[in-house]
Amino acid sequence: MNKISILAGVAVVSCIGVAALVFWPTRDSVSETAEFTAPGLEPMTIEAARAEFWRLTPALLLVVYDAFGETEEDAIYDTLSSVTHGDALEYLYLERVGAMAGGGLEEADQTIHEIKLLDTQVGRDGANLAIDASWQVIGTVGHAEHLHVRGNTYSAELAVSPVDGAWRITDFDLLEVNRDTAGETFLAPETN
Template structure:
């Protein structure tokens, strides 16, 4: 009996040790590398130090894809496009914002075009591989309604967390602080040729 108990303890310790080693080695594989370049939409890949240094280029590149997703009308297209540049809480928040706008009678047609995103101000701090960015940007675009277009120049302020996830830089947290529509723009008529 004593020998069986002793063998059971040795067996349990062996299994626990093996499980611990497997867990530790898998944690090593998911670590983020300082020297690996992570992809950025429309730009060369960036390592963590380069992304911190060039956050003024990284932020608009990610936001441009978010606005591209917001221009889509099919839920799966919206989600898939957002998933390319967001992850976790940010993906859920931004997806629900867009789908909620559609359900609430917001844009239900692909009638918006983003012409430019200007980063007006940003500060960045780094916590390990995560960049915490306090950003203010202006989106310049047109939104069409029937026979006319509105030129918009809305200004947004948000806190963003950006991290390398699955080989790419992604927004992992997004907290919108302010939207300023004072420069929402003007309305102008469009011809039938322009609207086709």
């Protein structure tokens, strides 16, 4: 083999490598017709998710609240990882485990009755949705023999992206929590 053949072979391999880097699909280059699952919803394309963010956002948040109702670390993580990914998964997991270390709920005794979106806007960057959301969570939290009704309001900037075939919250920046409408206390119903 002569030097010219070797140099030609190296040049061809180098061109293929550069072309692979330039044309290799990234996470943002998702097909416009690809559909991704979300809890309790039909699979959605990127554009359908943008158009129906008012359904997608509460569906994802409801699972986050389900995870926060768990008391075992594995269950918290597994539930969160079904609807979050990356930075959002780490942040929310550490928030819940930190609450447990600080004397959080010892039993899974919270019930979410409704998640209602308030002032919310959505933008799109490729396959990623940027959701500037405010929502109210209405539910009950039990302590010993009584229940507290809660109507807390939250504001956060969320990034929602398709990951492994499903819509997931990939970034979560909590901006504000308002507990002014926290509710009232009443006796829990007797159980058998």
